[in-house]
Amino acid sequence: MTSVAEARTPPAGERRAAGRRTAGHGTWFLVLPALVPILVFSVGPLLYGILLAFTDAQSGRTAATRWTGALNFRDLLHDTLFWESFRIGLVWAVGVTVPQFLLALGLALLLNQDLRLRGLARALAIVPWAMPEVVVGIMWRLVYNPDAGILNETLRDLGLGAGRDWLSGLATALPAVVVVGVWAGLPQTTVALLAGLQNVPRELHEAAAVDGAGAWRRFRTVTWPALRPVALAITALQLIWNLNSFALVYVLTGGGPGGKTRLPMLFAYEEAFRYGQFGYAAAMGCVLVAVVSVLLAVFLAGRLRGGDEA
Template sequence: MSTTRAVPLPLERVRRVSGLERARRREAIALVMPSLLPILVLSVAPLVMGVALAFTDARLVRNPEYAFVGIDNFVRLAGNGFFWESFRIGLIWAVSVTLLQLVAAMGLALLLNSDLRMQGLTRVLALIPWAMPPVVVAIMWQMIYSPNAGPLNAVLGAVGLPDDINWLGNFSLALPAVIIVGVWVGMPQTTVTLLAGLQQVPSELYEAAAVDGAGSWRRFQTVTIPSLRPIIVSITSLNFIWNFNSFSLVYVLTEGGPGGRTMLPMLFTYLEAFKNRNIGYAAAMGVVLVLVVVALLALFLRSQFRAEKEG
């Protein structure tokens, strides 16, 4: 029985290999730093500063002087009913817009994935809402919702329905009206993502399902949805974050009115920081919002991954 021994590498070769490894590490760090520095400066540093300010009584004044107050801001926030009401409205807004975006985008993606005439032009037109600045979109929809000269009321009047509805000033209609605008604005990006996923689904799966006698709805349930599930989970999670953190669209449309019916938590935090000038208190609101959103997303993703494993 013969045994083999590991031949030790010469000392010069070991040094050469270790030198190459160090050079590769330095090269990797040099390649990463240009992209890492902006993240550290523009994202991580403000986040750390915001968390630090949440424990102070900082105010937005010319010569700021603030002191450490511990968890006083969070205790005060726990009893702020207006903030938690805005949080409830924000959840209604984010969940409604996210789900409606998914449903509408799925239908549009299926339509664009079919053999349409002028398909390229149709896809470009579908991206127009995404390409428009949020402020321009909000002003355009203000004109559409105008109670006096808006085209929406004009159409309603032409078919014999009430034509003097104040869509953005009505306590019951303001939030649904804003949700419709949010769906219209965010639908294109979801459509593009789902359309890319649909084009990756093998046509053989649909053909096999059709041979087995599956109709259109059955093929959608058994082929399309399982194939797009990872994409649906990721785009839904991102949309929820984006929608919950919405600010400019709702601010231009209603400024949180009427009577706070569209006061989203980010808008509430903005007004507290830059109108009331309570930077420390607003920072505490931001910390709470980040923690709650992260917790909700963690629960959602955990349930999705568990469902995938069981499936």
């Protein structure tokens, strides 16, 4: 994650010299194989998508697509279903990212200690990252299953009521999928923070301990300043990834019950590929891009500031 900032910093003198020496038309030959697919399948579609948002494009229509100006956006403004979905998306993104960060911070600090079982914990902490999102969704469906699920069985054993149908309950569906989101994203955040912890000057930590600073004080004055840039970067990325998340909730609830877990991605997917409203769905995508851009700007600004401090 930090390589981003790293790439912006000027290179060492020797490298600059080497770069200047070999830079030239030959570079194109090395870059082209990657550049063409990037332009055709990434940059191009993105720009095309933004244009589509200003048209009445529909799937499988024979009539020519026309420009409609900002009509899609005006419609969106009054689309209460979309804004409800947008609100759910924000609740989901923040609800997943914040607890995930706190849990990951705790785990990273623990894994940074000399504890037994650390190897097992590290291995286990990687597994959710490796799993296909669809499998994570299926697995948690089994956990939440009202009859054959372990969650209700455990609650029954503990005498905490008869259990419920977590993923179908209007009140429980969103919290239930948020828990899965936290579980699934914990590894990336933990690994990033663990890497960030290597930047914490151990000598300073020890000196502070000798001077009688307690654990919390040491964390605040020594660990956190060194960890802050990484923490900020991974939190911003997780927030963005979570706003873009699709597969997990698609498998868990399909957006139900009654749209209570219909994230913006699911909403736009249905709009585009179930109802064929390409233009309208693209406009939704644009709104999401705008939100994500703001987040990205905050992230980059924070990164640069963090870079100055470090």
